[in-house]
Amino acid sequence: MKKKMKLHRLVDRTDLKLLVWMTFALVSGAFVTVDVTRAEYGDVVINNYSDDVGMRPVIFPHWFHRVRFRCKVCHADLGFQLKAGGNDINMVKIIEGQYCGACHNGEIAWSVEHCNLCHSATPGTPTQVHESTLQKLVAPSDARKASGK
Amino acid sequence: MKPSRSVMFRMLVGLILGVSSWCPWAADSRQWTSLEKDGIHDQENPALQVMQPPADALRLLPPDSAGNQVNWVKALRDGYIKPRTNLYETTEVRVLDSNILMKRTAELPYVLFPHRAHTEWLDCSNCHEKLFRSKTGSTPMNMFAILQGEYCGQCHGAVAFPLTECTRCHSVPRNSAGASQPVSK
Numbered sequence: 359m360k361k362k363m364k365l366h367r368l369v370d371r372t373d374l375k376l377l378v379w380m381t382f383a384l385v386s387g388a389f390v391t392v393d394v395t396r397a398e399y400g401d402v403v404i405n406n407y408s409d410d411v412g413m414r415p416v417i418f419p420h421w422f423h424r425v426r427f428r429c430k431v432c433h434a435d436l437g438f439q440l441k442a443g444g445n446d447i448n449m450v451k452i453i454e455g456q457y458c459g460a461c462h463n464g465e466i467a468w469s470v471e472h473c474n475l476c477h478s479a480t481p482g483t484p485t486q487v488h489e490s491t492l493q494k495l496v497a498p499s500d501a502r503k504a505s506g507k
Numbered sequence: 508m509k510p511s512r513s514v515m516f517r518m519l520v521g522l523i524l525g526v527s528s529w530c531p532w533a534a535d536s537r538q539w540t541s542l543e544k545d546g547i548h549d550q551e552n553p554a555l556q557v558m559q560p561p562a563d564a565l566r567l568l569p570p571d572s573a574g575n576q577v578n579w580v581k582a583l584r585d586g587y588i589k590p591r592t593n594l595y596e597t598t599e600v601r602v603l604d605s606n607i608l609m610k611r612t613a614e615l616p617y618v619l620f621p622h623r624a625h626t627e628w629l630d631c632s633n634c635h636e637k638l639f640r641s642k643t644g645s646t647p648m649n650m651f652a653i654l655q656g657e658y659c660g661q662c663h664g665a666v667a668f669p670l671t672e673c674t675r676c677h678s679v680p681r682n683s684a685g686a687s688q689p690v691s692k
Contacts, residue, residue, distance in 0.1 A: 396540055396545065396546065397540070397545045397546055397547045398539065398540065398545065398561045398575065399574045399575045399666075399669070400574070400575065400665060400666040401545075401547065403547060414549050414552065417547060417548065419561075420666050421561055421564070421565060421575050421577075422559065422561075422564070424579070424590060424628075424666075425564060425588050425590060426588075426590055426591065427590050427591050428590045428591065428592055428627070428628050428629070429628045429629045429630075429633065429666075430592065430593075430600075430628065430629050430630035430633065431590075431591060431592070431593060431594055433629070433630070433633050434598075434629075434630035434632050434633060435593060435594055435595060435598055436594070440633070440661055440662070460594065461594075466594070472554070474552050474553060474554035475554050475557075475558065478548055478549060478552050478554060478555065478558070479547050479548065479549060480547060480548065480549045480550075481549065483547055487665045487666075488547065489574075489669075490656070490664050490665045490669075491654065491656075491660065491663075491664030491665075491669050491670045491671065492654075492655065492656045492660075492664060492665075
């Protein structure tokens with residue numbers, strides 16, 4: 359009987375810790391997402407060069423592409439590094455068939471002359487992956503700024 | 508009495524979670540921000556009109572509570588989507604079906620890492636040997652590093668379901684039958 363009580367208390371404490379952690383996670387998640395304009399999870403803005411040359415930065419939507427291609431197509435076969443801004447992409451390479459140009463060539467997907475479909479971000483948007491856990495942890499103030507306008 | 512109260516509490520939480528997650532008559536309450544309001548697309552861009560709003564595609568896929576609000580594993584397995592595995596005929600498409608139980612989880616439930624769910628999407632080279640070593644227990648992971656975007660956090664927290672979903676990874680209760688197997692198949 360005494361042993362049973364002890365076990366109960368142990369289980370309770372474990373559950374409680376888990377609950378506290380989870381509540382913390384949920385509450386902090388809700389805190390950041392409430393009334394903030396939010397990009398779709400996994401949208402990557404690429405802006406290593408665009409702003410400097412007066413083009414809109416590029417938005418790459420993961421949700422749209424992963425419906426059609428598995429990660430391995432881009433991140434293994436085509437060699438995209440798993441890092442926002444971590445690939446040195448420019449138009450010469452794209453027209454030669456590298457990076458986005460492996461598909462956006464008029465065969466697998468529409469070709470390079472549709473500048474505005476890729477160059478679609480608000481000028482000045484920095485390179486980053488949107489709605490990431492890291493973005494939420496380190497830059498909640500940016501998210502609030504974005505909601506202010 | 509303390510034990511009975513906590514049991515009641517757990518049952519209540521279970522009931523709420525259970526009902527809210529698969530209640531068949533509940534309307535789909537998922538919402539996605541339109542491209543006009545998402546804070547990153549330029550309103551002046553004439554091409555904005557021809558781009559697909561996330562809701563159009565994602566509401567047709569099985570629901571989840573976070574990230575894209577889509578259960579991508581289910582979407583793939585149940586054939587809702589058929590994403591291509593390769594562009595080139597010579598590419599070797601590799602899939603591995605093994606689970607790894609990770610036990611350095613403090614008091615939390617153990618982490619079950621499924622190779623199959625991952626290799627259906629990813630290639631071995633996306634994880635081995637840079638992110639993880641091919642030897643169970645040899646990669647020095649911890650939750651702090653993961654939350655910083657390392658190890659599992661490189662994808663979970665950016666593209667795959669986010670790190671706020673603790674129980675999707677911490678899924679094997681410490682005192683359950685599954686917890687005694689070092690590596691299960």
